[in-house]
Amino acid sequence: xxxxxxxxxxxxxxxxxxxxxxxxxxxxxxxxxxxxxxxxxxxxxxxxxxxxxxxxxxxxxxxxxxxxxxxxxxxxxxxxxxxxxxxxxxxxxxxxxxxxxxxxxxxxxxxxxxxxxxxxxxxxxxxxxxxxxxxxxxxxxxxxxxxxxxxxxxxxxxxxxxxxxxxxxxxxxxxxxxxxxxxxxxxxxxxxxxxxxxxxxxxxxxxxxxxxxxxxxxxxxxxxxxxxxxxxxxxxxxxxxxxxxxxxxxxxxxxxxxxxxxxxxxxxxxxxxxxxxxxxxxxxxxxxxxxxxxxxxxxxxxxxxxx
Amino acid sequence: xxxxxxxxxxxxxxxxxxxxxxxxxxxxxxxxxxxxxxxxxxxxxxxxxxxxxxxxxxxxxxxxxxxxxxxxxxxxxxxxxxxxxxxxxxxxxxxxxxxxxxxxxxxxxxxxxxxxxxxxxxxxxxxxxxxxxxxxxxxxxxxxxxxxxxxxxxxxxxxxxxxxxxxxxxxxxxxxxxxxxxxxxxxxxxxxxxxxxxxxxxxxxxxxxxxxxxxxxxxxxxxxxxxxxxxxxxxxxxxxxxxxxxxxxxxxxxxxxxxxxxxxxxxxxxxxxxxxxxxxxxxxxxxxxxxxxxxxxxxxxxxxxxxxxxxxxxxxxxxxxxxxxxxxxxxxxxxxxxxxxxxxxxxxxxxxxxxxxxxxxxxxxxxxxxxx
Numbered sequence: 001x002x003x004x005x006x007x008x009x010x011x012x013x014x015x016x017x018x019x020x021x022x023x024x025x026x027x028x029x030x031x032x033x034x035x036x037x038x039x040x041x042x043x044x045x046x047x048x049x050x051x052x053x054x055x056x057x058x059x060x061x062x063x064x065x066x067x068x069x070x071x072x073x074x075x076x077x078x079x080x081x082x083x084x085x086x087x088x089x090x091x092x093x094x095x096x097x098x099x100x101x102x103x104x105x106x107x108x109x110x111x112x113x114x115x116x117x118x119x120x121x122x123x124x125x126x127x128x129x130x131x132x133x134x135x136x137x138x139x140x141x142x143x144x145x146x147x148x149x150x151x152x153x154x155x156x157x158x159x160x161x162x163x164x165x166x167x168x169x170x171x172x173x174x175x176x177x178x179x180x181x182x183x184x185x186x187x188x189x190x191x192x193x194x195x196x197x198x199x200x201x202x203x204x205x206x207x208x209x210x211x212x213x214x215x216x217x218x219x220x221x222x223x224x225x226x227x228x229x230x231x232x233x234x235x236x237x238x239x240x241x242x243x244x245x246x247x248x249x250x251x252x253x254x255x256x257x258x259x260x261x262x263x264x265x266x267x268x269x270x271x272x273x274x275x276x277x278x279x280x281x282x283x284x285x286x287x288x289x290x291x292x293x294x295x296x297x298x299x300x301x302x303x304x305x306x307x
Numbered sequence: 308x309x310x311x312x313x314x315x316x317x318x319x320x321x322x323x324x325x326x327x328x329x330x331x332x333x334x335x336x337x338x339x340x341x342x343x344x345x346x347x348x349x350x351x352x353x354x355x356x357x358x359x360x361x362x363x364x365x366x367x368x369x370x371x372x373x374x375x376x377x378x379x380x381x382x383x384x385x386x387x388x389x390x391x392x393x394x395x396x397x398x399x400x401x402x403x404x405x406x407x408x409x410x411x412x413x414x415x416x417x418x419x420x421x422x423x424x425x426x427x428x429x430x431x432x433x434x435x436x437x438x439x440x441x442x443x444x445x446x447x448x449x450x451x452x453x454x455x456x457x458x459x460x461x462x463x464x465x466x467x468x469x470x471x472x473x474x475x476x477x478x479x480x481x482x483x484x485x486x487x488x489x490x491x492x493x494x495x496x497x498x499x500x501x502x503x504x505x506x507x508x509x510x511x512x513x514x515x516x517x518x519x520x521x522x523x524x525x526x527x528x529x530x531x532x533x534x535x536x537x538x539x540x541x542x543x544x545x546x547x548x549x550x551x552x553x554x555x556x557x558x559x560x561x562x563x564x565x566x567x568x569x570x571x572x573x574x575x576x577x578x579x580x581x582x583x584x585x586x587x588x589x590x591x592x593x594x595x596x597x598x599x600x601x602x603x604x605x606x607x608x609x610x611x612x613x614x615x616x617x618x619x620x621x622x623x624x625x626x627x628x629x630x631x632x633x634x635x636x637x638x639x640x641x642x643x644x645x646x647x648x649x650x651x652x653x654x655x656x657x658x659x660x661x662x663x664x665x666x667x668x669x670x671x672x673x674x675x676x677x678x679x
Contacts, residue, residue, distance in 0.1 A: 015513055023525050030529035141658035143610055145617045146633055146651035149640045157641045249524075250617060254637070264521070265618055268528035280521055287518050 001299065008295065012288045019284040020070070020277060024063060027273050066277065076278030081270045087278035090263060098259035100170055101251060102244045104179045109186030114226075114233065116187075117194025121202060121229070122221065132191060139188030144247060148181040148254040165256045178255045182247045186240060193236055198229035237294045241287055386595070389671035396667020399660035406657050410471030417465045425465040426625065440645055454649040458639065466632060467650050473628040474654065477542055478609040482601055484547025485608075489554025490597060494585045496555070497562030508559065511552050519549040520611075527620040535623040542621060546608050557600055561593035595672040603665035606658040613654065629654035 041049070050056045057065075069075045076087035116132040123129055155177065156164035168174040201207060202225055210224045211217075249261035256262075260279060267275035390396055418424050440455040440463075454463035496507035523545045530541055565571065566589060574588050613630025615621035617637075622628040627635075629650045636647030 011513065012516075015516060018513075019517055019522070022522055026522070026525050026529050137659060137662055138655070141606070141662060142655040143613050143617075143630070143633070143651070145614070145637065146647065146655065149637045149647055150651070153640050153644055250614065253618070265524070265528075268524055269619070271529070276525060280518075280525070283518055283521060288516055291516055 001296075004299070005292070005296065008292050012292060016281070016284045016288060017067070020067070020281050021063075023277060023280045024066065027271070027276060028059065030271075070277075070281060076281065077274035079267075079272055079275045081267070081272040081275065087274050090275065091260065091278060091282055094258055094260045094263050097167055097257050098248050098252065098261060101175065101178050101182060101257065101259065102248055104175065105183035105247070106186060106240065106244065108179060109183040109190055110233075112183075113187045113190025114194050114230070117191040118198055118221070118226070118229070120191065120195045121198035124199065129195075133195070136188040136191045139184045140192075142184070144181050144185060145250045145254060147184055148177070148251065151177050151181060152254075165254075167257045167259075174255075178251045178257060181254070182244075182251045185247065186244075189236060189240070190233055193232040194229060197232040198225060201225050201228040204228070231298070234294065234298055237290070241290050386671045390667055393667040393670060395663045396671075399663035399667065402656060402660035403664060406471060406653070406660075407475060410468050410475060413468035413471075414465055417462065417468070421462070423462045423465060425461065425469040428459050428461055439643075440649075455643070455645045457635065457646055458643070463646065463649055466627060467629070467653050470627045470629045470632045470650060471653065471657075473539075473622055473626055474609055474612065474630065474657075477539070477546070477612040477622070477628065478605040480543045481546035481550065481608045481612075482604045484543055485551040485554055485604060486597070486601055487551075488548065489551035490558050490590060492551065493555035493558030493560075494562050494590055494593075497559035498566055498581070498585050498589060500563075500566075504559070508556075511555055515552055523549060523611075523615070524618065524620065527615060531620055531623075535626045538621075538623045539626065542612060542615070546611055550604055550608060550611075554597070554600055554604070557596050558590075558593055561596060562589055565589050565592055599665065599669040599672055602661065602668050606661040606665070609654070609658060609661075629657075 047056075066077075069077060074088075076091075079085050079087055079090060082090065116136075120129040120132045152164045155162045162176055163174050164177070166174055206228075207220060207225055210220045215224075248259060249265055251257070252259040252262040253265065260283075263275065264279045264283075266272075267279065390400075414425055440453060442449060442452070442455065452462050452464065454467060457463055457466065492507065492511075496504045526545055527538075527541060531538065562585075571584060571588060574584050579588070609629075612621055612628060613633070616628055616630030617634045619634075622631045624631070632650035633647050633654065636643070636645075636650065639646055
C-alpha cells in the first residue's frame with residue numbers, strides 16, 4: 001500500500017507542474033497581455049509596471065521565477081487586477097464560499113442519489129424505477145445554467161420564498177437555490193451509478209447466501225448490498241470533483257457568490273496572470289490529491305483490489 | 308471432435324447463461340420464430356477463433372440450418388432490429404432527427420412564410436422590444452412569433468433554430484475530432500502493444516487526471532475574440548482534443564481482443580502493411596462500441612459548449628448557439644422568461660433524446676457493455 005501511494009505521488013507531482021506550465025504557456029502564447037486594454041497606458045508607466053512585475057525579463061527567467069516562488073514558498077504573487085491583494089489571500093477568502101456550496105451540494109446529491117438509485121434497483125422495471133431514471137436523465141440533460149434561473153424565477157421572483165442571489169454566510173436561506181442547482185446533475189449521476197452497481201451486486205452469490213441465511217431484507221440491502229453496490233459511486237468521486245469545479249463556476253456566476261470559480265473566470269477574462277496561475281495550481285493540487293485519496297479509499301473498501 | 312455452439316439471444320444477459328450446449332435438433336424441424344436453433348458449424352475444426360457475436364448474425368445461422376439460400380442478415384441489421392425494439396431509443400432518434408431537420412430547414416421556411424430572418428431587426432422603433440410568444444405588437448394573438456421575440460425584436464423561433472445549427476455543429480465536429488484522435492491513438496497503442504502501449508496508456512492516465520476544463524477555459528479566454536469563426540474553430544479543437552481519452556481506451560481494448568485473430572494473421576501473411584491492417588482490417592471491426600461512445604460524446608460536448616458560451620468564451624456574436632441564446636435570456640429572466648425557456652428547453656430536449664439514443668445504441672450494438 002505504501003509503495004502504491006509513493007508511486008502515485010511520483011506521478012501526481014509532475015502532473016501538477018505540467019498543468020501549471022501549460023497554463024503559463026497559454027497565457028504567454030496568446031497575443032497581448034494584462035495591460036493591453038481599451039485605454040492605452042503611457043509608455044513610461046507601462047515600462048515601470050513591466051519592470052515591477054518582472055515582465056521585462058526573458059521568458060525563461062520569468063518562468064523560473066514563477067515556478068520557484070510556487071514550489072519554494074507556496075507564494076503565487078500579487079494579483080494584477082485586485083491591486084495589493086496577494087493571490088493566497090484571495091484564495092483563502094473565496095475557498096470557504098466554494099467549499100460550502102460544493103460540499104453541501106455533494107452531500108445532498110449522495111443522499112438523494114443513493115436513495116433513489118437503490119429504490120430503482122430494488123424495484124427494477126417498476127414505475128419507481130422508470131420514474132427515477134427518467135428524472136435522472138433529465139438531470140443530466142438540463143444544463144445547470146438553465147435550471148438555476150428557472151428555480152430563481154419560480155421560488156424567488158414568483159413565490160418570493162427564497163432570495164435570488166448573494167452570499168450571506170453559512171447557514172442562510174441564500175444557499176438553498178445554489179446548492180439545489182449544483183447538486184441536480186450529481187444526483188442524476190449518482191442515482192444511475194447506484195442503480196447499476198446495486199443491480200449487479202443483487203445478482204451475486206453472496207447476496208443469495210445472505211438471503212438464504214434468513215437475514216431480513218433490510219439487513220441484506222443495508223449491510224451487504226449497499227457496500228458492494230456503492231463502489232461505482234466511490235470511484236465517481238474523482239470525476240465528480242472535476243464536475244464540481246465547472247458546476248461551481250456556473251453557480252457562483254449565476255448567484256453572484258464570491259467563490260473561487262467566479263474569481264477564476266474573472267481572472268481569465270482580465271488576463272490576471274498571477275491569479276490565474278495561483279487558482280489553477282491550487283485546483284490541480286486539490287483535485288489530484290483527492291483523486292489519490294479516492295484510490296486509497298477504493299483499495300480499502302474493495303479487498304479484491306491489490307496494487 | 309464436434310463443436311456445438313449455443314447461440315443465445317445476444318440482448319439477454321450473457322453472464323448468467325450457463326446452460327450447457329443443447330443437442331442438435333433434427334434436420335427437418337423448423338425453428339420457432341424468435342428463437343435461434345443451435346448450429347453445427349464446421350464440424351471438422353477443433354477450435355473456433357472468431358467470437359460469435361462478431362462473426363455470425365442470427366440470419367446466417369438460420370440459413371445454414373435450413374440449407375436454403377436465405378439473405379443473410381449482418382450484425383448491423385441485427386443491431387438495427389434490436390434498436391427498433393427499444394421504444395425510448397426510437398423516440399430519441401425521431402426527436403433528434405426532427406430537431407436536426409428543423410434547424411437546417413427552419414430558418415428558410417420561416418423566411419418564406421413570414422419574411423423574417425434570424426438576424427432581422429425591425430426598423431420600426433415600436434417593434435424593438437421583446438414580445439411574449441404568440442403575441443402581436445397590439446397584444447392580440449398572432450402566429451408570427453410562436454416563441455416571442457428577443458430584446459431587439461428578432462424572432463426567437465428563427466434564432467433558436469439557427470442556434471441549433473451552431474450547437475449541433477459544435478457537438479458533431481468536436482466529436483469527430485475526438486474520434487479521429489481517440490481511434491488512431493487507441494488502435495496504434497493496442498496493435499503495437501508492449502512497451503509502446505504501456506507508455507501511451509500511461510499518458511492517457513495522466514491526462515485523465517488533469518483538470519482539463521480549466522485549461523480549456525484559459526485557452527479560450529486567452530485567445531478570445533479574434534473572429535467569431537476563429538473562435539468556433541478553436542472551440543472544435545479545444546473540445547475535441549479533451550474528449551478523446553475514453554475513446555482511446557475503448558478502441559485499445561477492442562483492438563487487443565481483435566489483433567490475434569486469424570483475419571489479421573491472414574492480412575499480415577499476405578503482406579499488408581501495418582497501418583493498413585490497423586485502419587482497414589481492425590478498426591472497422593471495432594466500430595460498434597466506437598459508434599455508441601461517439602453518440603454519447605455528442606451531448607457531453609454540446610453541454611460543454613453551452614457552459615463555455617455561458618461564461619462568454621464560447622460562441623461569439625453575431626453567431627449564436629442554444630447556450631449563448633439561453634445566456635442572453637438569463638439576464639432578463641424576471642421580465643422576459645421565454646428568452647431563456649425556449650432555447651433552454653430545446654437544448655435539454657435534444658440532449659435528453661441523444662442520451663436515450665446513445666443508451667439504446669449501446670444495448671443494441673454492444674450487449675456486453677450494457678449495465679442492465
